[in-house]
Amino acid sequence: MNVLLLACVLLPLLGLSLIFLSDGNEHKIARISLWVTRAMSLSIIALLALWALSGFKAYEYQWFVLYQQDDYQFPLLFYLDRVGAAYLFCVGMIFTIIVKYCRVYMHRDAGYQRFFQTIFTFAFGLNVIVLAGSIDMLFAGWEVVGISSFLLIAFYRHRWQPVRNALRAYTIYRLCDVGLLMGAWMSHMLFHESQHFSQMAGLFDQAIEPAGYAALSVLSWLIILAASGKSAQFPFCFWLPRAMEGPTPSSAIFYGALSIHLGVFLLLRTMPIWSFNFLPRLMIFSIGLLTVIVASLSEKTQSNIKGQVAYASIAQVGFMFIELSLGLETLVLLHFMSNAFLRCYQLLVSPSIVAHLLRVEGAVDTDFYIKDQRKLQYLPNSLRDVLPDVLQNTLYVFALQEGQLELLVRNMLWEPLKKLGRTLNQVSAWIKWLTVLALLVWLLIAVAEVSGVAGTYLSMPVSLLMVLVSASAFSQKHSPFKVWNSIAISSFLAALAVWLMVPSALFDLFLFLSGIVPAWLLGLLAMYFLLKNDNFAESSFRYRAFSETRPGLSLLLFLSFLGLVGFPITPAFLGEDLLLSHASSQHPWFAAPITIAFVVNGIAAARVFMRLCMGRPVEVKEFRL
């Protein structure tokens, strides 16, 4: 069973590396992907069968401990229970179908190799999530799914809409990852080494200390934030329809079938944490309810088929949230599987809608306004002429704009940040130098060890500075180098702040920086070569399409982007987790600035990557006058 468990997780990774190493020949890729998929679905079936034979008992397996220091450990831990089994079954089935579907569907597409690489990355991330035994593991899978989703939305990178929409989805993912990152950290704090999912249910048998309630509530909120972002629940509904930019089957598997239900999965997994109290339950219930209302109204006015399916799906996930809050676990599982298959099918056959509506239904026009005068008589006289119209219009505008959620999120989150960054970017150079000077003085004070608590108080302005630098990276439009440097500086400041607080964590800091520094330098180098003959500021809005004209350097930039944002391919990922756990075990406030910086840095770096590497190549010289 252990072997099968590992096979489920590692086979997609094997597929990914084989395809990556192949010479790009379509038939070879198809053969690899078909065989790997077969092997994977076989091991899934075998695993589930064995598990069923053993009496459907929850099963845990610890492979090895990846990293251990003091009371911190990062074990590779797998866990299979009813919830995981249901998800694993769907993953296996839908993934097999999609791979078979894409064998022909993607035939001759320029990005055949890229597509299968990404989709195997996705399967890997998905299986890690589904089989994860701890929140840390789950978070690793979560990031992998996020990046592969981002890559598939921007699959047709020579057009600017997919690129923008990929960024939009990525920002929401990133924002909601905060929930999970901080959740992982809090679970370290709360449960220490026993953050295994397997032990979670038993954790609450003994009476909870009163202090634990507050912490648990915060943890629940964080988890709910993460879940509603990934599942496009209120108020993040808007990104999902806009993410339908990749090839239809990828939309089907991501946003119809699997990825969108991950939020539900997270909630199912962490049920013991949030279900202890009515407050988080109420929150989940209201998120679900609001989502159902907004999404089913928005669905009514979607004039494109994929958007309509997307909103229908969001509404169903909203129902699942409601069911979850009521504790109907089994119903949720059934609902999930059923919805996954239905939406997947709907999206796959969505191009048939023209034929269907014209030839089968013959319904070309639909009704919305009250045409029947008799219905009006139920309204008071004074309102008959005025109100219905106003209400109809209001309802329509509400539905048309999908509840204004995008605007809401933008105004609440990004606009203030942008404004802050813009102001910072206008600060004159010598104030910046002054700050650096002040920082050095600060450092000297700390090194001199004037007093024991100095480090703590000194780290506060440093972490504030870290956030400011990130904000400045966020709204810097004219120079990718500046953005890149700001992100790196922000990471250095994070390390500095932690060191000030916990001088003993030096080794972990090196681990963290050993991921960041090479990524930073590599990125600078790649950008230097890419932009050698280009005045970026002159037309900073053009997508420069380097991934087509300079594929090698673009790949380099992409890898360094991943490194810089702490993707689980470099030590920086582990380091990020370590920084958090170290620093905030003593100073919980520190979690806030470092996660903000983490999110903002990620978005800023993604933006640089898109401006440089995506887009359609053009002859620039011709019309320069």
Added chain:
Amino acid sequence: MPIHKHKGDIFDLDAAIQHMAHWLPSQGPIKDFIHHNTLHAVQHFPFHEGVAVAAKVFGARSYLPLADYQQRFQTGRITPDAIDWAIAQSGCSTQDAQILRDSMFKDDHTSHHPPISLANDGIRNAWVNRLEIDLNALVHPVMFRLLSNYLDQGISRWALPKNGENFWDCVVRLTLNSLIPLYPFHQSIVREMLRENPEQVILTCLEKIVGDESLYSQYLLEVLLGHPGWSGMVHIIEGNPQALLAPRMISLKQMLAVELACELAFVDKKKGTHFLKIAELPELAAIPLFDEDHLTPQVPLKLRVWHEAMEWSLHSELLAALRDQPAPKVAQAAPEVQAIFCIDDRECSLRRYLEEVHPGVETFGAPGFFGIDFLYQGLDDVYPVAQCPAVIKPKHLIKSSTTLQRAPKKDPRQDLSKMHFSAHSMARGWIYTQTLGFAYAARLAWSVFRPATKLPGIRTLSELEAHGNLHLLRESDEPNEDGYLLGFSLAEMADRVAGLLRSIGLTQNFAPLILAAAHGSSSVNNPHFAAYDCGACAGKPGAPNARAFAWMANHPGVRDILRQRGIDIPDTTHFAASMHNTSRDEMTYFDEPSLDKSVHPQMQAFKRAMGIALERNARERCRWFELGPQTPDNKVAHRHVVTRALSIFEPRPEYNHSNNLYCVVGRRQLTRHLFLDRRAFLQSYDPQSDVDGELLAKILSAIFPVCGGINLEYLFSRIDNSMYGAGTKLPHNVIGLLGVANGVEGDLRTGLPSQMIEVHEPARLLIVVEQCTDVIDQALVKLAGLREWVDNDWVRFVSCDPQTRALMLYGQQGWQKITLPSALVAPSAKRSEAVIVGQTKTIPVHQLTGRHV
């Protein structure tokens, strides 16, 4: 073409819009796909110059990448002779020619990318850059949502417009009369403005944004071409509201008014009321304007020569074969069966195989609407559709009815197997999803792993029930409420039948059985299905036309009139109708019970022969399908094409007109012994019966727009699939039943998706007319406006003398004798199968030696 400049002090908005509109793509709603010249905007230029102008305006490629041509040269598909010919045609001096020749084979790393688009990189873009607002990203989603919801034909559950309300009024209503603001029109500066009329709004906005009247049209054009797909759609619907099933009242002016108001609102929101106008831009003088000076075409000579050399290599393959065809013999005895096929290039190979299998069959080619123009409403159709080329406006409506008792049609919304596409309430949606989802798991797995065993429930028009009767004979001359005549009178029928028979030269020597074979294509999961059907029927299957033609030609009253007009169809001759399904390679025969008993043996023999021909045809098609079976077994091949047409994951149910290259107007004897590789539109025409070019003029007036349109649409979609074509079909999303877009917020994509054109060789159509030049000249005079096609070289036009087979090329300087190298002779082969074996690319024209005479 200069864009409209203001006269005196008054900027004339209407005139300006009218002038700009011709730059917009003219592709209508996706339900009827009509091929046309993608670059109709520049058709008044000679081909190469027009392409150069368009390339600059749209930011598109003009030709294939240089390396492609060089590679074709290395594999022998471009001949040195053709390069000589192309250089001679280019008109450069001898020294230049030598320099050119030397440089042609060198690598060039600068010619791979298209130029920056003049329309998207002009004053508007400079202004937006200066303001640091990504205006398109803000305005387009709002505009596209409003437009698609307004024009939607039934995807959204709630319709936006009230009865007959126009677009402008709709937007104004939602803005001024809603409790929630319509973003961004609630901005006070715009809200106030909306009480005016659209024209006034445009002028006010232009005043605030541009500030200089001489730049108004430039700005408006850049706005329009910021989203050519939607602008073009609005323009089409404005001109022809009938193009939509549920009519909508919209105009470019209304759209521009809304869009400019939206732009102003965003700029106002971000920058306040005082922002930099375009007229105040410091770099204004340096920005290229959209006027005559900047539209002087600069044709890249090297690529032009390469392209012409490629075309000439391909064209001379046919010309050499035609040159060596013997002069026609005198008419033989009447054949057993005559079959009239569509001119379509996909029927080219089927005709060849049919004649091989059954020597008693004589085939003809004519546009697939068989000369009968009408609107057709089938038994299950909710709306009548036009069944004739787009240039003809039909006046007759034909309905079909049945005498059989039919079960009352189920309301599809209640049909659970169609649940995935129908509307339901929130609660019902919940219950359905909870319960029925698993059924879809099975259904999905089934249709992916066993595609051909069950249809996924979508009936295709080509499988329409053939049992209904067509109401063809008109009973009263009263037009119905829409102004259509219900059916034809006998004289009108005779006009149409005689017209067709004369044009294909079938006025005597009738066989006992004459078959009208229409064609259609069935595919699943394909929003572009209309582009696969018969182009001469405006993107519909031609079955109703074939049935109508057979019925009319069988009618004794019609035959009497025909007899008076000199076409004597003997009573022993009977007409029948059928339809070829081009994707599945199947033949459906219509109205068989009413076929006269005397011709049953001929019919049986024909069907048998056709069955074999269809299987061979399927095999020939399979050589193009990389994932299909490369098999000598015709049955396996046939099974494959059927499966292919039924697979929901197959983006290429067939390759359509991908091979189109030639068009031969003449007697079948000219091409009967040639292997044309499904590359030719074949129109039957008897040069002897047409002394004054009357018939030829009629034929050419259909061939230029239809075949030429198909050819150029494939050509440009292939050369720049991103700009002129619809890009890859894989991420397409159906918008409002109007068209497809990338994602939910993209502009409508016009042109052909890459899956339709990927194997196409982008060469212009070569039209060969079997007629002497002076008759052709007379015909050309009658063509008036359509002469643009030949005069500006948008097609290659060649005359082949009916007796001597001498070839003459038409050009602006008149007819020019074609002398092909005598070494150039069409390779010969015994049978088609010998030619196609192992071939996966286009094959030169072959002379077939093993065929019956």
